[in-house]
Amino acid sequence: MTALGLVGMPLPALARTGVQRVRMSVDGDTTRLVFDMDGEAEYSMFHLQSPDRLVVDIENARAVEDLKISDNPRSAIKAVRHAARNGSDLRVVFDLRKPVEPRSFVLMPAQGSPHRLVLDLTSGDAPAAPRSAEDNGSRRGRSQENLRDVVVAIDPGHGGHDPGAIGPAGTREKDVVLQIAKRLAERVDNERGMKAVMTRTGDYFLPLRERIERARKADADIFVSIHADAIANRNVQGSSVYMLSERGASSEAARFLAQRENQADLSLGGVPINGKDDSLTNVLLDLAQSGSLEASNTLAERMISELHRVGKVRKPEVERANFAVLRAPDVPSILVEAAFISNPSEERKLRSTSFQESLADAMLTGLRSYFSTHARPGTLIADGQPDQHIIRPGETLSGIADRYSLSVADLRSANDVSDDRIFAGQVLRIPRDG
Numbered sequence: 001m002t003a004l005g006l007v008g009m010p011l012p013a014l015a016r017t018g019v020q021r022v023r024m025s026v027d028g029d030t031t032r033l034v035f036d037m038d039g040e041a042e043y044s045m046f047h048l049q050s051p052d053r054l055v056v057d058i059e060n061a062r063a064v065e066d067l068k069i070s071d072n073p074r075s076a077i078k079a080v081r082h083a084a085r086n087g088s089d090l091r092v093v094f095d096l097r098k099p100v101e102p103r104s105f106v107l108m109p110a111q112g113s114p115h116r117l118v119l120d121l122t123s124g125d126a127p128a129a130p131r132s133a134e135d136n137g138s139r140r141g142r143s144q145e146n147l148r149d150v151v152v153a154i155d156p157g158h159g160g161h162d163p164g165a166i167g168p169a170g171t172r173e174k175d176v177v178l179q180i181a182k183r184l185a186e187r188v189d190n191e192r193g194m195k196a197v198m199t200r201t202g203d204y205f206l207p208l209r210e211r212i213e214r215a216r217k218a219d220a221d222i223f224v225s226i227h228a229d230a231i232a233n234r235n236v237q238g239s240s241v242y243m244l245s246e247r248g249a250s251s252e253a254a255r256f257l258a259q260r261e262n263q264a265d266l267s268l269g270g271v272p273i274n275g276k277d278d279s280l281t282n283v284l285l286d287l288a289q290s291g292s293l294e295a296s297n298t299l300a301e302r303m304i305s306e307l308h309r310v311g312k313v314r315k316p317e318v319e320r321a322n323f324a325v326l327r328a329p330d331v332p333s334i335l336v337e338a339a340f341i342s343n344p345s346e347e348r349k350l351r352s353t354s355f356q357e358s359l360a361d362a363m364l365t366g367l368r369s370y371f372s373t374h375a376r377p378g379t380l381i382a383d384g385q386p387d388q389h390i391i392r393p394g395e396t397l398s399g400i401a402d403r404y405s406l407s408v409a410d411l412r413s414a415n416d417v418s419d420d421r422i423f424a425g426q427v428l429r430i431p432r433d434g
């Protein structure tokens with residue numbers, strides 16, 4: 001396993017951060033470790049094998065007292081050791097019972113709690129999530145019973161007393177993005193190995209951080225926020241895809257847009273995004289996401305190339321801006337501006353069923369493309385294509401071929417089917433690569 005990145009802010013050389021204790025809790029297949037610290041610190045983390053160990057190096061830090069954890073056979077941790085390193089750093093080594101997938105983030109002091117470094121260790125041999133039992137119509141066999149669906153959080157922008165942008169004919173952004181989001185969610189739910197979670201399903205206001213919370217609670221693998229753009233110049237049209245950037249916006253327009261979308265919370269009674277709240281507003285937490293920026297970028301790029309097939313794309317490259325709603329730690333997140341609601345022709349399109357469906361199709365294809373290379377281990381998609389598909393009423397050969405990214409010809413020849421006549425309950429063999 002590779003190093004997991006550096007997090008933190010520079011500290012004066014003199015002050016060594018005291019690590020007061022490490023606390024452990026176990027929730028299902030996740031072991032959470034929390035370091036209580038008397039200040040900020042940079043850290044890095046890496047995995048060693050045979051035997052499995054997780055090493056955490058905290059820079060310019062010392063253990064205030066012996067770091068201990070209670071013995072819990074359900075946890076991923078067997079034992080903990082620590083030692084000074086390089087004269088000024090603290091190295092903490094966790095002996096693992098089994099391989100884990102670590103995630104980490106930093107919390108600033110809040111409600112009587114000190115600075116904290118949080119590690120969530122999820123064991124790879126996680127038991128089946130209940131949702132994987134839902135049958136999508138195809139199953140390879142016993143080995144798939146333990147595999148989960150990837151979870152796509154779909155976030156229709158705005159809602160309730162926040163209408164979003166309003167088109168020249170009075171179309172409200174909050175309404176069309178909800179319709180598009182619902183069409184996408186339906187497609188995602190029909191997709192083998194994928195499951196959709198909507199942050200809002202009706203016309204109500206949701207603060208930005210609540211949207212992120214909902215996605216995190218659902219263990220979302222990715223987060224897709226859907227909006228419609230607006231600008232004073234009514235000639236401007238096309239879709240764009242944005243990802244989070246901590247290093248400033250990629251263009252003045254991106255900066256302006258981020259300001260406007262973030263404004264929803266400030267002006268409409270949500271949680272101020274740059275206020276003094278616990279986790280979502282601090283710089284350390286923002287940096288903790290750098291691991292998912294790469295994935296966000298890939299997701300955004302694949303979305304753009306698909307949207308390109310549906311309509312005009314305003315800019316062929318991924319735009320970067322500091323959107324509050326995209327600050328979900330560890331969850332690759334993008335924001336899709338589907339079209340310009342301020343452009344009369346695109347406003348009309350945004351209301352039309354056919355355009356909404358094309359957008360949803362394009363986004364689904366973008367998701368497929370992303371997950372074909374980025375599905376996490378333990379998911380049905382990562383496990384590869386299934387061997388067979390049981391036909392459900394209403395399905396067509398071309399629809400099924402599409403679903404498994406096959407040509408109809410390949411599907412026919414793998415099944416000795418010479419025409420398009422198929423029947424519900426029929427079992428088709430799905431040819432795999434190679």
Ligand SMILES: [Zn+2]
Nearest residue numbers: 157164227228
């Ligand atoms: Zn918006």
